[in-house]
Amino acid sequence: RKEVEQDPGPFNVPEGATVAFNCTYSNSASQSFFWYRQDCRKEPKLLMSVYSSGNEDGRFTAQLNRASQYISLLIRDSKLSDSATYLCVVISGAGSYQLTFGKGTKLSVIP
């Protein structure tokens, strides 16, 4: 089993739709979790950290389920500008600095 797994998509959704991505991780000792966004031919950029209690930033909601070892990202009221690849990222182990990236889920928001 890979350390971090994501459905590669693509997810093709109409503007205004709600879309959710899941990401599973294999290391139960994983400490920190993030969602990154990567536009075509650009560098990944931090979208949001994922906290145990769940967190929301505008139209974006991230949640962590430690029991089932997955994190999720919910995007409400999708915009055309949300089209990108969303990378799930995990730091495993206390004191660890190295991030493990998922392969990414591609989202296309269609007019």
Next chain:
Amino acid sequence: EADIYQTPRYLVIGTGKKITLECSQTMGHDKMYWYQQDPGMELHLIHYSYGVNSTEKGDLSSESTVSRIRTEHFPLTLESARPSHTSQYLCASSVQNYGYTFGSGTRLTVV
């Protein structure tokens, strides 16, 4: 304004040439990383450093080498470029348990 800088942004070079990709950050981060990413594909860690005079190879075997003589500088060198080295190279830095900040990348083409 970027806090981590990569130069050159684009490089087209002939087979057999020696090249150095530059990466500098102004955030005082101890940890720095080099990733290789082909278009539409996942990120692969090729080198990392946890501080001055510390360098390690990553998950993906690479013919490149790195050095870390100063905290802010983490150059990557290819002694003899080949067409198989054509890719995008992304530099990143981090602090413990926080996400990465990526540079804009160097898109390398070896002809």
